[in-house]
Amino acid sequence: MIKLENVSKTYRMGSVEVRALQDVSLAVEQGEMMALVGRSGSGKSTMMNILGCLDIPTAGSYLLDGEEVTHLKDDRLAEIRNRKVGFVFQTYNLLPRLTAIANVELPLLYGNGRQGRKRSMAALDRVGLAHRARHRPVELSGGEQQRVGIARALVKQPALLLADEPTGNLDSGASASIMGTLQRLNRDEGITIIVVTHERDIAAHTRRIVTLSDGAIITDEPVLSPLDATEAERLGEDGS
Amino acid sequence: MTPLMVVATALSSLGSNKLRASLTLLGIVIGVSAVISLMSVGRGAQEAITSSIESLGTNLLFVRPGATTQGGIAGAQGSAATLTLEDAEALVDPIFAPSVLAVAPELRTGGQVVAGRENASTQIVGVTPEYETVRNFPVESGQFISDIHVENRSLVAVLGSQVADKLFDLRDPVGQFVRINGRQFTVIGVLESQGSGLQGLLDDQILVPITTVYYRLASERTAQGGVSVQTINVQVASADEMDAATAQISTLLRLRHRINGEDDFSISSQQETLETLEETTDTFVLFLGAIAGISLLVGGIGIMNIMLVSVTERTREIGIRKAMGAKRRDILFHFVTEATLLSIGGGGIGVLLGILLSRLADGWTLGTQTFNTTFSGDIAVLALVVSAAIGLFFGIYPAMRAARLHPIEALRHE
Structure with missing residues (x-):
């Protein structure tokens, strides 16, 4: 359902050509939970931008949920992002002046968002934050903010949930809790999740690890016994 | 996005910086109320002049001698x-x-x-x-x-x-x-x-x-x-x-x-005098309006200025919205709506203030001159339309800058 074929991405920085991705091919099935790892400069971010339809490849083709998105213009890409991709960011990227529920509602504004409030509330409930709906981001802990971020990513029922270093700004307790949430959503609701990270132990929560180096996939291996964090989610972020 | 949602979003983001929004609003308020009160004073003066001439009676004709001609050079009308x-x-x-x-x-x-x-x-x-x-x-x-x-x-x-x-x-x-x-x-x-x-x-x-x-x-x-x-x-x-x-x-x-x-004579009428005078006073009223219009223009530049700042400050927000699926048009609408709300809001308050000012100035005496002001709806409508147009005009450039931002770069913006 996600299919990258011989994808290359070349940037121009002045007169220098930077080849961020070279001839990458990758297939991810529906319901998979995968980690994309690599050091900085490995092409990880470029790969994520292409997977998330924020950018298009210079060569090769990208099929997302059966749709060819390789050559789309900006506004068509925006439409695809709106319908098919849910983003979870390292810095949460919530709008500070909006309440949690208004933040979750954001993707619905740009589609034909009917019953916005109801759907947003349901999404918040799925990450266990329905009781914090009226709070602004500053009134929430880091872990809670990230849950709002996940709810926002879920609200349009995306084909792909793309999490970029989702635990990068969180302590270990909250990190485990967030990973638990992602695992539960993947296991119980069958949502396809790609976690981009540079931390091996975060990647170990997924069932497949793809490693990038110098713009190419160097390893692609299954995780035989993934760490289970669903218990940590149930206990809450301080682990008590 | 429905228009109502666009307006609600714009209001909420304007509301997040109330002082800045109200100062920007003030620029337009001053401009519009200046246009209205000055044009009312002008119209009042025009009406006073016209009515005083009309009070002479419009059924007057003036017969004057023609011009002298000395050595082929024509003198002024009435000089003979x-x-x-x-x-x-x-x-x-x-x-x-x-x-x-x-x-x-x-x-x-x-x-x-x-x-x-x-x-x-x-x-x-x-x-x-x-x-x-x-x-x-x-x-x-x-x-x-x-x-x-x-x-x-x-x-x-x-x-x-x-x-x-x-x-x-x-x-x-x-x-x-x-x-x-x-x-x-x-x-x-x-x-x-x-x-x-x-x-x-x-x-x-x-x-x-x-x-x-x-x-x-x-x-x-x-x-x-x-x-x-x-x-x-x-x-x-x-x-x-x-x-x-x-x-x-x-x-x-x-x-x-x-x-x-x-x-060797010429005949003119009171009506002609009145028409000439009306042309002159029309120019006068327009001139007053134009002077006030400059302050309206300055208000518009204020809007543009604040919108440019706002676009820079909210680059990350624009990135987030784009990542969530906002199209160029959506972002453009967000910012144009904010600018237009500022200018229309300012215009509305300005009209009220202008009416108030011209009421206050009516009958006010300065030295030997008594101000007569005449407020008319067309001035208010004109001022409102112009201020809305100013909002659109000065809002469109910042909005286009916002709409053109690339989502990846906007998201990376600190």
Whole structure:
């Protein structure tokens, strides 16, 4: 359902050509939970931008949920992002002046968002934050903010949930809790999740690890016994 | 996104920085209220001028002599001395000029007037008794110039109210003496004041018999040898007969002056004067509006400025919205709506403030000038439309900058 074929991405920085991705091919099935790892400069971010339809490849083709998105213009890409991709960011990227529920509602504004409030509330409930709906981001802990971020990513029922270093700004307790949430959503609701990270132990929560180096996939291996964090989610972020 | 949601989003982001939004709003408020109050003052002045001229009656025609020609060089209109007192009297002719009701010739000269220790430099207007009714100059006390005064070239004078005040202060001038250009005149009457504004100028003159001006004060001889006049004020029977009267006067004068070619006189109407004056005052009102418009423009630049700052500050937000699926058009709408809300909001408050200001200024006196303001809805609508247009115009560039941002770079923005 996600299919990258011989994808290359070349940037121009002045007169220098930077080849961020070279001839990458990758297939991810529906319901998979995968980690994309690599050091900085490995092409990880470029790969994520292409997977998330924020950018298009210079060569090769990208099929997302059966749709060819390789050559789309900006506004068509925006439409695809709106319908098919849910983003979870390292810095949460919530709008500070909006309440949690208004933040979750954001993707619905740009589609034909009917019953916005109801759907947003349901999404918040799925990450266990329905009781914090009226709070602004500053009134929430880091872990809670990230849950709002996940709810926002879920609200349009995306084909792909793309999490970029989702635990990068969180302590270990909250990190485990967030990973638990992602695992539960993947296991119980069958949502396809790609976690981009540079931390091996975060990647170990997924069932497949793809490693990038110098713009190419160097390893692609299954995780035989993934760490289970669903218990940590149930206990809450301080682990008590 | 529905329009309602766009507006709600814009309001919420404006609300997040209330001080900044209200200061930007203030720029437009000042601009719009300035436009409205200044244009109201202008319109008021225009109306005062127009109505004071209309109060003279619109059924007046002015016959003036043509231009002199000396060695082929044409002088100014009215510089020739071709019209005489006899010409004026001949115009009252029920057979050849049935549309002419009355005529009042006048001959003006400047003069120095002395009364006791006071003196003034003013206009001396030579008139006939008809002048009182034709030009609507009733006397307040004493009497007007009579036919006998005209016939005898009497040294009598009727003072304009301003001249009377200046020379005699609170004393009654009637029966007193004044010296005009060295000759002693008896004051026989004082005119009613013509009112403030442009009409007030008419209070600063002295009326004397037209023959007295001709024979004793000035000395302009006509080719025909009669008493020359500068203007013949013609009262037409009714406003519908203006064209007929003009034709009749023209025919009579051409016959009297034995003219085959070009007329040696010209006929103009009060209406023409009014139209010219209206054109002038229209320009004046527009000029006032334009001056105020500059402040509106500055307000618009204020909007653009703040929107540019806002786009920079909210780059990350734009990135987030784009990642969530906002198209260029959505982002454009967000920012254009904010700018337009600011300008329309400012415009609305400005209209109210402008109306209030022009109400306050109405009847306000500064020195000898009294402000009359006339507010009309078209000014308000104009100001609102212009301010909305300014919001759109100055909002569109920042909004386009926002819409063009690339989501990846916008998200990376700190």
